[in-house]
Amino acid sequence: MAMKARVLIRPKQGILDPQGKAVERALPALGFAGVSHVRVGRMVELEAEDGADLEGLCEKLLANPLVEDYEIETVPGTSSEGASATDPSSARIRPGVPGSEAG
Amino acid sequence: MRFGVVQFPGSCDERDAVLACERVGEARLVWHEEADLGGVDAVVIPGGFSYGDYLRAGAIARFAPVMDAVHDFARAGGPVLGICNGFQVLCEAAMLPGALLANDGLRFVCRQVEIEVASTATAATAGCTIGERLSVPVKHMSGRWFAPPGLLAELEAEGRVVFRYAPGQNPNGSVGDVAGVANEHGNVVGLMPHPEHAVDPLCGSADGLRLFESLLRSAAPAPA
Numbered sequence: 047m048a049m050k051a052r053v054l055i056r057p058k059q060g061i062l063d064p065q066g067k068a069v070e071r072a073l074p075a076l077g078f079a080g081v082s083h084v085r086v087g088r089m090v091e092l093e094a095e096d097g098a099d100l101e102g103l104c105e106k107l108l109a110n111p112l113v114e115d116y117e118i119e120t121v122p123g124t125s126s127e128g129a130s131a132t133d134p135s136s137a138r139i140r141p142g143v144p145g146s147e148a149g
Numbered sequence: 150m151r152f153g154v155v156q157f158p159g160s161c162d163e164r165d166a167v168l169a170c171e172r173v174g175e176a177r178l179v180w181h182e183e184a185d186l187g188g189v190d191a192v193v194i195p196g197g198f199s200y201g202d203y204l205r206a207g208a209i210a211r212f213a214p215v216m217d218a219v220h221d222f223a224r225a226g227g228p229v230l231g232i233c234n235g236f237q238v239l240c241e242a243a244m245l246p247g248a249l250l251a252n253d254g255l256r257f258v259c260r261q262v263e264i265e266v267a268s269t270a271t272a273a274t275a276g277c278t279i280g281e282r283l284s285v286p287v288k289h290m291s292g293r294w295f296a297p298p299g300l301l302a303e304l305e306a307e308g309r310v311v312f313r314y315a316p317g318q319n320p321n322g323s324v325g326d327v328a329g330v331a332n333e334h335g336n337v338v339g340l341m342p343h344p345e346h347a348v349d350p351l352c353g354s355a356d357g358l359r360l361f362e363s364l365l366r367s368a369a370p371a372p373a
Contacts, residue, residue, distance in 0.1 A: 057250075061295065062322065064255045107212075110205060110241070113248045113295060 048093045051100055052119045055109045056087030087114075150174030150365050153189035155219065155235075157181045157199035157210045162232065162345060166195040169345035172358060173365045181213040190368040191228040191272075192219055194235030196288075196343060206249060206291045207237030216242060228272035228367045229337045230360065233289055236329070236339030245330055245339045246304060247296040252289070253322025259288040261353060263315035264328045264342055268308045271335040272367035273360045283312075283356035285342040287320050292341040294323040294330070301325055307333065312340050336367070 057063045065086040073081050090108055094100060100118050109116040152170035156163045156178045163178055170176035170193060179186060181199075186192065199210035210216070216238075223229050223244060231239040239245040252258060263284050266277040277283075296304065301324055304310055312329035319326045321341070329340025344357030 061250070062253060062293075064251055064253050068255055107204070107208060110208070110248050112297075113250060 047096055049096060050091070050093050050121045052121075053090040053092070053100070053104055053108050054087060054117045054119070055090065055104075055114050056085055056116075058113055058115050061113055150191070150368055151189045152176040152191050152193055152364070153179040153186050154193045154195055155179050155181065155215055156195070157197070157213060157238075159199045159201055160195055160197035160234070162196035162234075162343065165343075166193045166232065166345045169348045169357065169361050172348055173361045179215060181210070181215045184214045184218055186215075186218045186222055189222075191230070191364045192222055193345075194219070194229070194231040194238055195345065196233030196235060199234055199238060202234075202291075205237075205241065206234060207239075207241040210234075210238045211242035220244065223332070223337050226334065226336050228364050230273050230364060231337075231339035232343055232345060233292070233341055236341055237291065239337060239339045244337050245332055246300060246309070247294050247327075247330060249291050249341070250293040250295050251291050252293055252320070257288070257290045258292070258320040259286070260320065261286050262318045262320055262328075262342060264312045264318075264340075265315055266311070267313050268311045268331065268335075270308050271311050271331040271338050271363075273329075273331075273338040273340075273363050274311055275367050276363040277359050281359075282315060283344070283347075283359060284354040285344050285347045285357050286353075287342045289321070289341055292321040292323065294321075294327045294341070296324060296327075301327075304330060309333065309335075311338055312342070 063085050066084040070084040104116045105111055154163050154166045154176055167176045237249045240248055263282045266274050266281045269277050309331045310327050311331050313326045314328050331338045344360040347354040347357035349355055
């Protein structure tokens, strides 16, 4: 059976995150006061067979463990077949353009 | 002396890399699907945006079939030079230490910089002198080399910091002004600046040739 999972990837504490800083600096100009410590990461959604080595996947590809931390959230029992049409939570998950990491 | 210049989908500096190699020897492109380097004497992994830089720069290119051959070539002591995206690929492949992060200024930087040679015990700097300054261009978005303090100290102690940006010229916020590093044997070297774009005075500097001449020297069999 397949399950859905979300992988949250963020820069490790102590590593300068210029994207987060830029967002944080932009907020007061837009009238959002009192927001600090903004850090920008990314989220990967995927479906995997039970027993898939998600941690290995993160260590080897999705995250760079030297500079990024990751968290895996699984939603057990979410079969990929049939669920997407009826389950409102999975209906929110739309295929789209992956976040463009400029390089 | 034959150079192999690896080309991934999204590479964009492979032509200049071939032309630079041809100043000192022969060169051919090696397509990313090739599993055999065809007996080349040195490998250059050029700049660009392999696989669109999806996920992280260099993260996907490291799984290309050609990279197994590059690993084997490096393990056997063959000289490998990674430039810009090639440096990112080699770091992602754990063939070089550290990681490349987004520039601290969040902008793409494209300018001529001076770098200083910090080690001559590598395949790419064997013909240079310590402290020698080279004028070469940088052009990158994710060039901020990073290593945790302990690792950086270790690399410095082992002479594996190969290039530093000249004082005041660090374009990306890399720790210790590091512009390029080597593996423990010195045969694999990566740097963010582009020596292949600086091989003719017509382009403002021919200093980049020093690296290709060094590779030639490193790859050539010892004189009898």
